[in-house]
Amino acid sequence: MSNTQQVKSGEINIGDLRVVPIIISFVVAGFIGLFSETALNMALTNLIQDFGIHETTAQWLTTGYLLTLGILVPVSGLIMQWFTTRQLFITSLIASIIGTLIAAIAPTFAVLMIARVVQAIGTALLLPLMFNTILLIIPPHKRGRIMGIIGLVIMFAPAVGPTISGIIINNLTWHWIFWVSLPLLIGALIFGSFFMQNVGTPTKPKIDFLSIILSTLGFGGIVFGFSSAGEGGGWGNPTVIISIIVGVVSLVLFSIRQTKMQQPMLNLRAFKYPMFTIGLLLVLVCMMVLLSTMILLPLYLQTSLALTTFAAGLLLLPGGIINGILSPVMGGLFDKYGPKWLVRIGIAILLGAMFGFSTITIETSTAFIIILHIITMVGVSMIMMPAQTNGLNQLPRELYPDGTAIMNTLQQVAGAIGTAIAISIMSSGLESFAPEDPANPLNPLLAFTAGVQDAFIFGIIMAILGFVISLFVKRVKVEHQM
Template sequence: MQMDNNKTATAVASSEIKAMPIIISFLIAGFIGLFSETALNIALQNIIQNFGITPSTAQWLTTGYLLTLGVLVPVSGLIMQWFTTRQLFLTSLVFSIIGTLIAALAPSFAVLLVARIVQAIGTALLLPLMFNTILNIIPPHRRGKAMGLIGLVIMFAPAVGPTVSGLIIDKLTWHWIFWFSLPFLVIALVFGAFFMQNVTTLTKPKIDILSIILSTLGFGGVVYGFSHAGEGGGWSDPIVIIALAVGALSLILFSVRQVRMQQPMMNLNAFRYPMFVIGLVLILVSMMVMLSSMILLPLYLQTALAMTPLTAGLILLPGGVINGLLSPVMGGLFDKFGPRFLVTPGLILVTAAMFGFSTISLETSTGFIVGLLIVLMIGISMIMMPAQTNGLNQLPPSLYPDGTAIMNTLQQVAGAIGTAVAISIMTAGQNGYLEDAANPKDPQTMLQAFTEGVQNSFIFGIIIAIIGVVVSFFIRRVKVEHQEN
């Protein structure tokens, strides 16, 4: 890849920016990256059987991916000020292609996990870059629609993933999920090579190694601690306690250092803007609820209800498709009316869906599950993009890289925590039911125990959603007064 020299590593003139080809480049790359994430979820049962591992170990394919994002995305604000849009986009695609190829050839669980980490490096570069680029090339009054278009892909890809994965697994092995993704990533690379433009001017701030170390220990420690507890270590496990303690202490030291530095790696002044903070909290609530649900439901459908991967994928499809199709609509409504009339009703729908999921049993009909998932995804579409766009709109342009880095970092951490806690609660509920059972080895009893664990996990989702409802009452529309680049 040819690197731009200092004279050319600046933004092209606003009149020369071709916004649509740039957005399309990101949409193609983002679609495949997110497709492969949920496509793998539906294949977990096959991977568990293929490699002879437990569900808690298989969970690391999701948690390890999110852990890598949680470690790398905080540095993205700094990276975006050192390298051009074009350089970072092409580099992210190269990592994604390499990771996908390794996964397609993976002969063992360890190799597959390494492949997921390499894929995550590509995503860690792509996600913050995508949002930062949108903020720089789209004026505030049109951002809702642009973010809605991004939301269409962000939600449609995960929705289609399980169904396509189910079709693939029905005829081939799970390796073909990655063979299916590979040519589309190559197309995205070629498309971006022709159409991606540099939209920011590089400032090349000083690199502070200590900040990077503290950030890695902080975010990595917190995610690892929760993940190990979810893997079966339990909350009293010394490894969990040490990881969480090291993570929390490192994050405190990291925050103090950023506040005191003249050129911080991550400018925490973004937290001085109240709508950014409220938008961030609502995004974290949505991510915890959504990702925990998306790992619980495939396991429930295939384990408790004995469905095939294809059937499970088809059941998960309508909710995700509706969410994706509604995202641009919600973006347009946000541009017109602001966030308040979308976000609070959306969170009420999410809370209602969580209540419904907490009642599922071995007799629950598929129609009931499909209906609840549609309600959940409609609610999520009313929250995610409006809250994110409103929060980022309040930031001055100089804080765009830091704002997008903060949001994307904490999204991944919240997703990892939500996933780990959900699996941990499910396992604890399952074990608790079996301890009190007269015949714990009876297959029907084991299925009932699994269902009990899933119900308990959705109660955790109810609590998180109610917190979101309370926070949503404080959101208000941001009037953009700063000058755009």
């Protein structure tokens, strides 16, 4: 019996040896791809000095990466119906390898920016493919633990990115962040080429180019608008206003078109399932809080506390390790008890951490930062995978590609918006700082720290919103089987 037939008949299970190499291939490739999301955060100070750029320009290395994901991932549901699992997996790895190589030898900021976009193309293909494949080959009652392993990748890789890159930068140049990643990506490509199997059969639906254009303008316009505001243009800047308006109008037109098409590019019927929508909202809140925190902390540690990249990296390591360990554990608890109390307690923990971060000063101890970061990562591990898995479980099989595309698209867009808003609030707080003693030589550090405090208030607001949403979470009873 073919692999596709086995998937359809439900004969594939986690104990099947053919499933294990597929998961390993995705885990290794996904880890390196998502490591890139935050790996350069710790190198921002070095990049600012090397290229002579402003902090808000440097943040485009992260925002641009997320912007590319936000534009390409919506099309992934269509792409997965046109090409096989093996073809998409190999293509995504090749794009990641090319982008990483360009970044490793980048002589200017512009070249590095191009490299980040190419890297993001690889990740944009890989993420939805990974989730869709897991949903197809793993039965519902075992998905929590497997999604927990995937969560180890999704959360652990960006969490330890600053730590690993901080250690690298302390001994070498920032280029080595990419030289270290390159052989791992090549190894993942070779491994996947041998073991990756095709899951499902491409149906090759009609391509609607107008939908692709509207999607690109919609998601791209919104992220570009928020990012431009974060870059220092201000919310009243015409570029910011026009970009956001174009984005919102395009998304409205895109949504209307999808609901009227017989074969939509992105099937929005997924939103008719309440737990999918609630799970999605919780994931978006979590992503905004996490990525805004992961860009603010390295800047605070290196500027306000004057730590080296190596010291700052070590400070963030315990939280990353604990998050990685807890993700599969939370997946197992989800399988056994459901998402309700896991998510609610997780949001409450995250809210407490954001309150703590909003009180940090130039005299805050490093131990306090480590504890807050660990608490943040514990909360994130309790929210992300349970909310995401519960939501996707409610969808019928035919909506899996659309559900994973929607979830991954809005997740990346939310991350970009959260990052941009946090940087914007921090910059505004820095500029509006009124020193008690104008002659105090520490005023620049005090101003920067005040900006960081203000930015974490955004995290508090998002966490409160997340807690309200979590009150509506219910465990999904999976009626459709594999």
